[in-house]
Amino acid sequence: MLSLPATPSLAAGEGHSGASEVTFLVQILLLLTVGRLLGEAMQRIGQPAVMGQLIAGVLLGPSVFGAFWPEAQTLIFPPDRDQKAMIDAVSQLGILMLLLLTGMETDLKLVGKVRRAALSVSLTGIAVPFLCGFALGELLPDSMLPRPETRLVTSLFLGTALSISSVKIVAIVVREMGFLRRKVGQVILAAAIIDDTIGWVIIAIIFGIALHGSLDIWSLGRSIVGVILFLALSFTVGRRLVLTIIRRVNDYSVSEVPVITAILVIMAGMALITNAIGVHTVLGAFVAGIIVGQSPILTGHIEEQLRGLIVALFMPVFFGLAGLGADLTILKDPHLLLLTAGLVLIASVGKFGGAFLGGTIGGLTRSEALALACGMNARGSTEVIVASIGLSMGALSQDLFTMVVAMAVLTTMAMPPMLRVALERLPLTDEERARIEQEGFEAGGFVPQLERILVAADGSATGKLASRLAGLIAGLRGMPMTVLQLTAENLQPELVAKAPLRAPEVGATAATQIAAVVEPEPAIREALDIEVAVTDSSTRADEAVAAEARKGFDLLVIGLGSTVDPQGGFHSDVTLAASHFVGPRAIVAARGVHEAAPMEARLNILVPVIGTKVSRRAAEVAFAIACASNSSVTAVYVSNASHHIDRRRRARDTREQDEAILKDLTRLGQRYGVGVHTAIRIKLAPEDAILRQARIGGHNLIIMGVTERPGERLAFGNVASAILESADCSVMFVAT
Template identity: 25%
Template sequence: MATWMVQVSLIITLSLVLGRLAEKVGQSRMIGEISAGLLLGASVFGVLWPNGYAALFFNDSLEDLKVLADLGLVLLMFEVVWHTSFMHTGKIRNARLIPLVITLFGVSLTFLIGCLIATMSKETLAPDIALWPYVFFCGLALSVTALPVLIKIINHLGCMSTSTASIALSSAIYTDVLAWVGLAFLVAFNSVEKTSVVGGLVSILSLIGFCGISFYMIRPLISFLCREQVPDRNKSVQLVFAICYCLMSAEVTSQLGFHQAIGVVIAAYVFCKVPGLQHTWRLTIGEFAHVFFIPLFFAYSGLQVSFGYFLQFDTWLWLGIFAFGGFFGKVVGTYLAGRICGLSPAIAMEVGLLMNTKGLVELVILNIGLQLGILSEKAYGIFLIIALLSIVTTPPLMNCFAKLRGDDANVQIKGSK
C-alpha cells in the first residue's frame, strides 16, 4: 500500500474521532481535526513512536498529502460564500452602515496593534524574514474573523438577541472581504520585493482584470443560463462546470503570483446565486469533502506546528501578547464603533466578543504566509494556537456575559423598532 494511503486513513480516522469529541463538548469539529494534525506531528507522534513517524511522515510523503490538503482547501473555500445568505439585519435602523462601521473600527485597531507587536517581535520570531511583509501579515492575520465558525457558535448559543447575531454575521462578511483584499495586496507587495515594481503592478492589474471578466461577463452569463432550476439529469453538468471554473480560477490566480484560494473565492462569487447548485453541491461533493478532503487540510495545518518552539519562554510570552492584543483590538474597536452607531452596551459587547472568533480564514492566511516565506514556523505555531483559543473561549465568554447582563438579554438598538 502506498504511504499516502496509510497517512490519509490514519488522519481521517483520528480527525473523525477528535471532531466528534469536540462537538460533544460544544466546540467546532475543526478543533478536533486540527488537533489530529498536532497529535500526528513530530512533537507528539514523532516522540512517542519515532520509527513509525519516520516511516509515515517523511518529507516526500508530505508533498503528496499537501496536494490532497490543497484540494480540501479549494472545496471548503468554494462553500464559504454561501454563508453570506445568513446576512440579515431585520428591522434595525442603519442596518448596512452599522456592520460596516464596526468592521472598519475592529479591523483597523486590531491591524495596528498586530503590526506594532509584530515590529517588536520580529527579531525573536522571524529574524530571517523581511520586516514589512512580516509586519503587515501579522496585522492581517490578527484582524480577521471566522464567518463559518461564527455561524456555528451563534446557532448553538441561545443567549443573544437577533440584533446581535445579525450585526455580528454582517460584520464578519465585511471582514472577510477586507481580509481577501488585504491578502491579495500583501501577496502582490511581497512579489514586488522579490521581482520588480513593474512585475508586481502587472500582476495586480491582471488580477483586477480577471475579477472584472468573472463578475461582469461570466457571472451574468451563468445567471442567464441558469435562471431557472435545471432538471435533475442536468445537475451533474452544472456541477462539473462549477468545479472546472473553480479549479481554473484557482490556477489563474496562482499563475499570477497569488494564492489559489483567492481564485476559488472569485469563482464562488460567480456561482453563489445559481439556483439549486448549493443543494446539489452539499448532497454530492460537500458530504464527501467534509469527510475526506477538508479534514486533511485542517490536519495538515496542525502537522506543520512544532511544539519544540513552545519549550521556549519567549514563545509563550509573544503568544500571550499577540492573543491579548488581538482580543483587545477586536472587542474594544467593535464596542466603540457599536456605541457610536447607537448600539446598547450589551449588544456592542456581545458583537465584540463574537468578532474575536478566528478560524478558517486565518488558517488559509497562515498557510499562505508559510508557503510564501512571509511567516516563520515559530510565528505560524503561535497564530494557529491563537486561532484555536479564540474558537474555544468564545462560547464560554458569551455565556458568562449573558449571566452578567441579566435582564438586558433583549436590549435592542437605540431607535430601532
C-alpha cells in the same frame, strides 16, 4: 497500521511508488479518523468540529506523537519531499474547496440589512488588530523571521492573521446558540463576512508583494487594480455567466451530478484567473463561492452534496496537516512561550477593542457591543488558512506559524462561552421577535420554499392567464420560470405517439411578452427570469412536460384552452399535460373578464378555506399573487360537509373554530403585506357557498386548494368539479 509503510520490499528500496501510495493512504486514514473523532468530541462540548480536526493534527504531529514515539511518527509522516507533496496537494485543493464553501454560505443580503453597524465593526475590528500585528512584526528579532529582508511581508501577514475573524466559526457558534436572527447575531455574522472578504483581498495583495520580494509601488498598484477589475467583472458579467452555466448544465445534462462538476470547474477557472493577475488563488475560489451561492438552481440537495465532500474529506485533511505543522514543543522555550502569550493577548485585545469601538459607532448599545466584541474574537479556520499560506510562501517561519495556530485555537475555544454569557444579558426586542416569527414562517411556508416554476400553456386566454399568475409568484420571490408552449399537435397523442422526442427551443420574444403580464408592479417585472421553451410539433405534451420537469421544478402551472371536458371534469388535454409531473400542480381556467383581457384585467381574489393544509397552501399562493399585483383577497370559510350536518354540529359547537381559521388566514396575509376580508358561509353546500360569495363580492378569480383523487383522469373531487363547471369567473386549483 505502522507496519504497512515498512514492508521488507520497501526497506530494500523496491517499489517506491507503492510506498508512496501506501503511506499516503495511511496518512489520509489517520487524519480522517482521528480528526472526525475529535471533531465529534469538540461538538459535544460546544466547540466547532474544526478545532477537533486541528487538535488531531497536533496530536499526530511532533508535538505529541513525535515526542513520545518519534520513529513511528517519522515513518507515517516522513519528511521526504515527494511524499509530502502527495498529501500537500490534497491540502492545497482543500483550501480552495473551503473558500468555495465559505463563499457559498456568504449572505450578501444580510450585510445589506445591517450594513452601517457591520461596516463600522468590520473596519475598526480589522484596523486595530492589523496595526498591532504589523507593529509586532516590525519589532520581532531577525531570528524569528524566515527571511529578514522580507520583514514587510511577514509584518503584513501577522497583521492580517490577527485581524480577520472566521466567518465559518462565527456562523456555526451563533447559529447553534439560536442568535443568528437576532440583531446582534446578524451584525456579528455580517461583520465576519466583510472581514473575510477584505481579508482575502489583503492576502491576494500581499501575495503580489511577496512575489517581488519587496514593496514595489508599481507592482502593488497593478495588484490592487487587478483585484478591483476582477471583483467588478465577477459581480457583473461574471455573475450572469456563472448563473447561466449552472442553469444550462442543470437543465441539459443527463450525467450524474453535473452541477457539482460545473461548480468545481468555475472555482478552478476563477482561481486561475486571480493567479494570472498576480494574486492568490484563494480570492478566486472565495468569489466563485459567493456567485455560485446566488444561483437559484443551487438547491439544498446540490449544496449538501458539495458540503459532504468538503466536510468529510478536505476539512479533516487540511486542518489536520495544519496541526501537524504546528510543533508546540517550541513552547518549552520560555521566550517563545511568552511571545505566544503576547500574541494571543494582542490579538484578543486588538480585536475585542476594535469591534467594541465599531459597534458603539454603529449605534449598538453597550451590551450589544460587548456581545459583538466577544463574537468577533474567534479566528479558527480562517487564521489557519492564512498561516498556511504564509508558511508555504515563506512569509512565516515555522515558529511563527505555530504561534499563529496556537492563537487561533485559543481564541476560538474561548469565544463560545464568552459569547453565551454576553448574549444571555440581551433581552428579545419586539422588532426581533417579529422578524424571527416572519423568518420562521418562511422556513415552513409553501411559496417561500419554491425555487423554479414550470408553466405548460397554449396560446389561449387560459394559457396567458396561467403565465401571468405564475409570473407574479416568480417575480415576487425572484424565481426563474420556464413557460412550455404547447400546441394542438402536442395534445393529440394519436398523431405523435411514434415521433421522437426532441429538445425544446427557447423563444426570447415570447418571454418578453409574458414579462409584461405583471403590471402594475414594474419592480416585479424586472425581477422575472423567464425562459420560454417551444415544443416541437411532434412531441407529446406529457413527454414535453416530463423532459422539462427533469431539470428540477417545484410547481407546475397548467393553462390550456380546453380545460373542461364536454361531459364534465377536466379535459383529457389537462390530464395528459399533468400526468408525468411529480409535485405540486396548479390548474388554471380563464373565465369572465379574463377571457377578453387575461393579462390586463385587475385581480379580485376569493380563497375558500376549510382549515386543511391544502386550503392554507392555496391561500399562500393567493396572497403571493395579491402582493405582487396589488390585488384584494377575501377568505371565505365553507364547510366540507352538507349544511344539515353542519347545523347539527353547530348546535353543539360555536363558531370559535371557524373564526380561528380565518384569523390564522388574516395573519398569513399580513406576512405577505396583504389585507384580507373574511366571510363565513355555513348554510349552503360548499360549492354553492363559494359560487355565491364569488358573485356577491364581484370576484374574478377563485384560488382553491384541492387534493387529487386516484383514477385515470385528473380529478379533485365533487366540489372542485362543480366549481370548474359552474363558475363564471376564473379558477385556479392548487393541488399540493
